[in-house]
Amino acid sequence: MSHPTNSVSKPNKTLPSTIDSKSALPNEPRKRGALIWHNILFMTITPVLAAILVPMYLMQNGWSWGLVAFFAIAYIINNMSITCGYHRYFAHRSYDAHPFIEFLYIIVSAGAFQGSLLQWCTDHRRHHREVDTDGDPYTINKGFWYAHLFWMFRRDQHPEARNYAKDLAKNKIIMFQHNYYVWLASFMGFIVPGIVGYFCGFGFWGGVIIGGLLRIVLTQHSTFLINSLAHTFGRQTYTDKHTARDSFICAVLTFGEGYHNFHHTFQADYRNGTRWYHWDPTKWWIKGLSLVGLASRLKQAQxxxxxxxxxxxxxxxxxxxxxxxxxxxxxxxxxxxxxxxxxxxxxxxxxxxxxxxxxxxxxxxxxxxxxxxxxxxxxxxxxxxxxxxxxxxxxxx
Ligand SMILES: [Zn+2]
Ligand SMILES: [Zn+2]
Missing domain, CATH: 1.20.58 (Methane Monooxygenase Hydroxylase; Chain G, domain 1)
Known part of the structure; x- marks a missing residue:
């Protein structure tokens, strides 16, 4: 699966760097190969900060099961908003969801700092359509670390990028998320965990460090593993015409997205793990939504x-x-x-x-x-x- 060309886009007064101001679609002419400094800085500084601030916080305040639960809940909610929302709902349209669920996906997923929904889905649809070619924004053929991280450090110019997410650009809430991405991401990613942390007794900064910073770093790399590990390690169960692979370990690390060979072969299917025992919490959530009437028309391959x-x-x-x-x-x-x-x-x-x-x-x-x-x-x-x-x-x- 994918993520962000612009993990951190600029707020849109003068539209974000990947957006065409007339069409409001990701394809503004830009200098090919230019470094995206805000991505480079964010991706390198946040893990370093987490490695320093998390131990400092724990040494000063100690740990508790409550803190572990706070982190786990934030991590699960945010990760699932990407796998269930950005990926299977918006990028693949593998099921229909109630407007309230759709709204939650758009807002909550902003806090993952994986780029705007519009940009993420554009990149991901390109990845599926042009997998393993130069048109694939995070092709594994350029190396494990390129697919995992480095592809986000440089701009790439694709002549048809604007065509990949036309349907999503019609949605006003998606465009709001896109246009005010940095503000919304900062609010959902740091301020909200800070407020929740404060009311849970971990202090505002405890919430920011554990529920914000640490969660963002781990959520990002969990998603990034789909582009790197799931195209390198595992079985080619259904086809060897692309590099995607199925792996239980990868599925555990990525909330079920690790059955990637199946996913690339049957991308419209709302499941990635088809058997009941396949570790795929994303599929279980979607199925659960359908049982309470909040999702419908779950697509399944024959x-x-x-x-x-x-x-x-x-x-x-x-x-x-x-x-x-x-x-x-x-x-x-x-x-x-x-x-x-x-x-x-x-x-x-x-x-x-x-x-x-x-x-x-x-x-x-x-x-x-x-x-x-x-x-x-x-x-x-x-x-x-x-x-x-x-x-x-x-x-x-
Ligand atoms: Zn996909
Ligand atoms: Zn893939």
């Missing part, structure tokens, strides 16, 4: 498409390692057929559900047994595939 991509990738790897093409095709066909049968049974059961009462308990039970049998058949076919694949897993290509 199960068949996900399986198809996975099998195709595994097939390529096995064939490269010398597996018998005939055997691979036969096993794959078994899975595809079993899945097709299972899907058809589930759909016919669903359509017939309204008439089930009339048809009686016997029909209902019989239909369920048939579905259960098809599930077992599908799982057996998949198990066979996995056993066969295991033999080639550690073999060199």
């Amino acid at each position: 199960k068949e498409e996900i399986l198809k991509a996975r099998l195709a990738m595994e097939e390529r790897l096995m064939l490269a390692k010398g597996a018998s093409a005939e055997r691979v095709t036969q096993l794959k066909l078994q899975i595809v057929e079993a899945q097709k049968k299972l899907k058809a049974l589930r759909e016919s059961y669903k359509t017939a559900r309204r008439d089930l009462a009339a048809k009686g308990l016997h029909f209902k039970q019989a239909a369920r047994v048939e579905i259960r049998m098809a599930e077992i058949e599908f799982k057996a076919a998949y198990r066979q595939w996995r056993t066969f694949r295991r033999a080639f897993k550690h073999k060199a290509a």
